[in-house]
Amino acid sequence: MTPQEYVEEVLRLVESIPEGKVMSYGAIADALADSSGRNSPRQVGTIMARQGGGVPWHRVVTGAGRMPPGNEQEARQRLLSEGVPLKGEHVDMARAGWLP
Template sequence: MTPEEYVEEVLALVERIPPGRVMSYGAIADHLADRSGRESARLVGSIMARHGGGVPWHRVVNSAGRLPPGHEREARGRLLAEGAPLRGDRVDIRHAAWSPGQP
């Protein structure tokens, strides 16, 4: 998979995350690892920072449920509007985590 194809795969996966649910950068990297040969949560974060404006970027958080850096306020508002469970300034990962194949 070329770097450009990987960017497209990351963005396509983020588009599939249902409202009120989230995936971590690492979960996205893990899901695509077999096909891409890449396993970097940092790379997913970099892709989201550069190319994620057209997808529901607010549904991608770190493994502890922290919201996208520099966009916490807007992400929090969007997630609350979608009914995502929050605990303080973080998403409750236990209840909001989504993976492909889940409804």
């Protein structure tokens, strides 16, 4: 898989996350893991930061359920409007986590 194909796969997977659910950067990386070596949560985060504006970026959180850095308030509002359960300031990953 080329680097651009990996970017497209990440964005396609993020587009498929159902309303009311979330995935972590690590879960996305694991779901797309192959022999290319481009399966790190950090790489997914970089892709989302640079090219994720056209997909439901707010549905991608850290493994601990923290909102995307720099966009916490907007993400929180969007997730609450979709019915995503929160525990304090974090997403309740046990209830809202999704795997394809």
